[in-house]
Amino acid sequence: MADDAPNPLAGKPCPICGKAMVEKYRPFCSSRCADLDLHRWLTGSYAIPLTENDDEDGEEPSLAPATPRER
Numbered sequence: 001m002a003d004d005a006p007n008p009l010a011g012k013p014c015p016i017c018g019k020a021m022v023e024k025y026r027p028f029c030s031s032r033c034a035d036l037d038l039h040r041w042l043t044g045s046y047a048i049p050l051t052e053n054d055d056e057d058g059e060e061p062s063l064a065p066a067t068p069r070e071r
């Protein structure tokens with residue numbers, strides 16, 4: 001298991017984690033990623049968007065007015 005050196009010939013990165021793909025597990029980099037991908041398909045979560053209720057990205061409640069800016 002120690003001779004799992006990354007293959008420089010690999011053209012595409014692993015679609016799961018982006019690492020260099022390994023011939024043995026292609027198009028993934030490891031059995032784990034292959035498993036993950038399969039799992040996604042099986043559970044049908046492939047269509048589910050990554051975003052859930054993450055409002056921490058700069059969305060402010062419209063209750064309070066933004067700090068008045070003086071010019």
Ligand SMILES: [Zn+2]
Pocket residue numbers: 014015016017018019028029030033
């Ligand atoms: Zn991977």
